[in-house]
Amino acid sequence: MAEQTAPPVIRDDTPAPAPAKPDAAVVRDALGVGIAVGLSGFAFGVTSAGAGLSVLQTCLLSLLVFTGASQFALVGALAAGGNPFTAAAGAFFLGTRNAFYGLRLSQLLAVPRAVRPLAAHWVIDETTAVALAQPSRRAARIGFTVTGLTLYVLWNATTLLGALGAEAIGDTEAWGLDAAGPAVFLALLAPMLKSATERATAGIAVLLGLGLLPVLPAGVPVLAAALAAPLVLWFRGRRTTPAGREKDSR
Template sequence: MADGAAKPDAAVVRDALGVGVAVGLSGFAFGVTSAGGGLGLLQTCALSLLVFTGASQFALVGALAAGGNPYTAAAGAFFLGVRNAFYGLRLSQLLALPRAVRPFAAQWVIDETTAVTLAQPTRRAARIGFTVTGVTLYMLWNLTTLLGALGAKAIGDTRAWGLDAAGPAVFLALLAPMLRTATERAVAGLAVLLGLGLLPVLPAGVPVLVAALAAPVALFVSGRRGPRDPQDLDEISKDRAKDTSEAEDKDEAKAMEEGR
C-alpha cells in the first residue's frame, strides 16, 4: 500500500470511533431480540462474544424465534458469516499483521472493520482503523448485548417496540453504500426477491440459504455478457491499479531487503 497520501492518525481514530460507537450501540437491540426469542442470558452473551457478526446473530435468533429448525437456523447464520472469510483474504494483504496476531485479529473481521480499513490510504492508517474499530465495536456490542438481554423483561414484547426490525435495518444501512456497480445491485435485488418470495412457503431460515444463490447466478450472467456497465469497468480498473501498486511496493521492499 503506497504511503504517498498520508492521513492524520487523529482523523483515522475519529472515523473508526464513529463507526464503532454507532454500530456497537445496536447490540442492545440484539440482546432484547435474543432474550425475547427464548434464548437465555448466557446463550445471548455467548453469541456476541464468540460469533460477533451482527447479521448472522440476528438471522439465528430470528429463525429460532419463528419456530425454525435449530440446524437450519444455524446453517443460515453460518452462510451469512462466510462473507467474513472473503473479507479476511483482502485484509490480510492490506494489514500484513504478524502471524501470531492474525488468529486474534480474525475475530474482528466483519463488515464495519473491513469498510473502515479499506477506506484508508496507507498501511499504518489501515491498521489503526482496523484496531480502533474492532476494539470499540467488540466492547460496546458485548456490553449493550448484556444490557439488552437484562432489560428484555422490562421492555416486554419486542415486536411492539419494533426492535425485532433493528438488526435488518442496521444491516441494510451498512450494505446500501457498498452496492456501487450494476452487478452488486443485481445480486442484492435478486437475493431480496428470493428471500421474501420464499418466506411464506419454506421453513424459517431456509429462504436465507436459497437467497445465497443470487450471487453465482448474477455473476454467471454478468460473465456471459461482459462488464458493459461503466461503473463495473471503473471498479475493475481501480482494483487492477491497486493490485499493481501493491505488487510494485512488494518488489521494491524485496529489492531493498536484498540490497542490505
C-alpha cells in the same frame, strides 16, 4: 552552425506515493464507524431475547461469534420456529465472507503471529472497510485496531443492555421491537449497494427470500437467497459476451 536538438525528455510514470494520513484522522474515522455500528448491538440483544434466548446465550453469541449479520440471521430463524441446525447453517454461510476478508487483510496488516487469533476475530465488514480505506500499512493497522476494539466493546455492552431491557418489558412483539434487528441490518446494508449489479443482487435475494418464506422451513429461505449472486453474475456474463463469440458458437 549545426542545429542543436533538445535533449529527450524522460518521463517518470511511477505513481506518486499516497499522501500520509495523520494518525488522529484515522482514529477519528475508526471511532465514528465503531460507535455508530456498535450501538446497534442493542437491537440484537432485543431481537435475541425476543426469540427466546437467555441473556447468557445472547451475550455469548456477541462475544464468540461477533458478526452482526450472522447473529441476526440465527436469532431470526429461531424466532420463526426454524430448526437450530438450519438456522446455524444460514448464519455460518453469511459468516464465510469474513474468511475472504481475512485473505486480503493478512497481506495488508501483516500482524505478528501471536496476535493473529485476536485479529481474526475482529475481521468483519466494518474493520475491513476502514483498513482498506487507508493509504499506508501503519494507518491500516491503526484503523483496524481502533474500529475492532471500539466495535467489540460497544457491541457487547449494548447487547447486554438490549437483552436485559427485553426481559424487563416482556413481549417484544407487542412493542414492535421484533423488527428492530432486520431494520438495523437493512440500514447498514443499504449504503453499501452502490453499483447496479449489487442492487440487482440484493433485490433478487429479497424476492427469493420472501417468495420462499411461506413454502420452506425457517432458515432455508436465507440459504436460497444466496442464489441471487450467481444468477446475476451469470446474466451479466451473458450480456457482456462478445457478438463474435456468439456467432462462432452457432
